Amino acid sequence: MRIRHQLMLWYVTILLAGFALIGGLTYYEMVVAHPVINQALIREGYTALEEFGEVMIFGGLPALLISLVGGWFLMRRALSPIRTLTLALERVHAENLHQRMERSGNHDELDRLTEVFNSMTLRLDDSFNHVREFTLHASHELKTPLTILRGEIETKLRDTVTSTADREFFAAQLDEIARLAKIVDGLTLLAKADAGQVTLAQEPVRLDELVRDIFADAQLLARPHHLEVELSACDEAIIRGDRHRLKQLLLNLTDNAIKYNQPQGRVTIGLSRHNGTAALIIANTGPGIPPEKLPRVFDRFYRGDAAHGNEIEGCGLGLSIVRWIVKAHGGTIQLESNPKKLTTVTVELPAA
Numbered sequence: 001m002r003i004r005h006q007l008m009l010w011y012v013t014i015l016l017a018g019f020a021l022i023g024g025l026t027y028y029e030m031v032v033a034h035p036v037i038n039q040a041l042i043r044e045g046y047t048a049l050e051e052f053g054e055v056m057i058f059g060g061l062p063a064l065l066i067s068l069v070g071g072w073f074l075m076r077r078a079l080s081p082i083r084t085l086t087l088a089l090e091r092v093h094a095e096n097l098h099q100r101m102e103r104s105g106n107h108d109e110l111d112r113l114t115e116v117f118n119s120m121t122l123r124l125d126d127s128f129n130h131v132r133e134f135t136l137h138a139s140h141e142l143k144t145p146l147t148i149l150r151g152e153i154e155t156k157l158r159d160t161v162t163s164t165a166d167r168e169f170f171a172a173q174l175d176e177i178a179r180l181a182k183i184v185d186g187l188t189l190l191a192k193a194d195a196g197q198v199t200l201a202q203e204p205v206r207l208d209e210l211v212r213d214i215f216a217d218a219q220l221l222a223r224p225h226h227l228e229v230e231l232s233a234c235d236e237a238i239i240r241g242d243r244h245r246l247k248q249l250l251l252n253l254t255d256n257a258i259k260y261n262q263p264q265g266r267v268t269i270g271l272s273r274h275n276g277t278a279a280l281i282i283a284n285t286g287p288g289i290p291p292e293k294l295p296r297v298f299d300r301f302y303r304g305d306a307a308h309g310n311e312i313e314g315c316g317l318g319l320s321i322v323r324w325i326v327k328a329h330g331g332t333i334q335l336e337s338n339p340k341k342l343t344t345v346t347v348e349l350p351a352a
Contacts, residue, residue, distance in 0.1 A: 007079075011071050019064050023056055081110045089117065097125035128194075136191035139184045146181050150174065186317035190300065193324050200242040200328055204352055207237045207246065207278050211271045214250040218267060222258050229258075232270040237278035238352045241329045249325040250280075252318040253345055257284035260343075273351055280347040288339030297335055298323045 081104060088101045100118050104111045153170050156162055162170070192198045211234055218229045239246075257267045265285040272279050289297060296302050301316040326333045331349035 007075055008072060011075070012068065015064065015067055015071070019060060023060060026056070085110065085114060085117075092121060097121045097128065132191050132194045135187055136195065139188040139191060142184045143181075143188075146177055146184065150177050150181070153177065183317065186321060190317065190320060190324065193328070198328075200245060202240050203243070204238050205241055205243045205246055207239050207280070207349070208234050208271055210243070210247050210250055211269060211280070214247070214254055215269055217251070218254045218258065218269065221255065222267060225258060225261065226264055227258060227261055228264075228266045230266060230268045232268050232281075234271045235273045235278075237271060237273045239278055239329065239349050240352045241349075245325045245328070249322050249347070252322050253282045253347075256318060257282050257286070257343075257345075260284065260286040262286060276351050278349045278351045280349070281344060283342055283344040285341070286343050288341065288343050289335070289337040290339060291337075294335060294337060298333075 085101065092099075098121075100121075101114050103114045103118075153174050156170050157167060157174070189198065212231070215229065215231045215234075222229045254267065254269065261267065261284050267285075268281070268283045270281045272281075298319050299316075300320045323333055326347055326349070329349055331347060333348075334346045335343070336346075337343040
């Protein structure tokens with residue numbers, strides 16, 4: 001129940017109780033406590049009870065009605081700033097914490113509450129900025145030692161005197177360095193995107209051509225896993241955007257659809273255009289995602305099943321990057337999953 005309804009209920013209860021109390025006292029004074037008044041009214045053709053009824057009907061009920069309407073109006077007006085503040089707070093998210101909520105300036109409790117919220121969002125904005133700067137600087141600093149390590153290990157691998165056992169060891173280390181470098185690159189991209197430092201190209205891109213290219217790549221990637229890849233539809237669609245980032249989006253989604261799949265499973269890719277929108281659908285017959293975990297699949301470093309995640313290479317940044325690319329192109333992304341049956345990702349982008 002809303003606060004307005006609760007206050008109105010309490011107000012009506014108190015008002016009715018007061019009305020009953022006043023009515024009871026009036027009845028007592030006119031009918032019970034002063035019989036002389038009753039006798040005088042009888043001589044004039046009335047009774048005290050009739051007079052009491054007229055007073056309550058023609059005086060008490062209108063007063064009660066005016067009190068109810070006036071109280072409702074005043075309560076609605078008094079609580080309207082709370083509704084305005086609530087709507088403003090609902091629009092607050094990590095990307096607009098720097099925006100301040102407008103204060104009334106009358107220095108009442110709600111104005112003070114607005115000031116407190118503004119101070120809180122300012123502190124949160126500073127904290128988020130510090131985290132972004134730390135992530136960006138840390139990922140940037142990590143690139144140099146990783147590049148040096150990779151170069152030294154590759155040199156060892158090319159050395160003819162290196163034994164077979166050492167080559168296997170260095171090759172395994174090189175794979176781990178490549179994985180770590182991929183994580184650093186993903187963190188760098190997301191940190192720059194959060195800071196607004198990534199500029200996307202705005203050029204016409206044939207999305208259907210990218211889908212056909214990714215379909216060919218997906219067939220190669222799926223072959224070792226004995227998966228079937230199907231291109232259900234590929235309508236011609238042109239959108240304005242960054243070709244490199246769009247290809248990265250498609251590659252991340254198809255890579256996930258292949259990695260998180262069942263043996264002898266299937267991956268379906270489709271592109272359709274309708275009502276000025278290019279709709280990309282990628283589905284797989286994987287183990288699926290439980291409903292309670294669906295809201296978190298786009299969070300950074302989140303992997304739905306820890307045990308399953310240990311068996312599959314990845315760092316949990318792919319879908320976060322996908323979501324950023326979709327939002328940067330003015331699109332939407334939706335993920336639906338029916339565990340043990342079908343998991344579907346739908347991306348809608350505005351067509352040029």
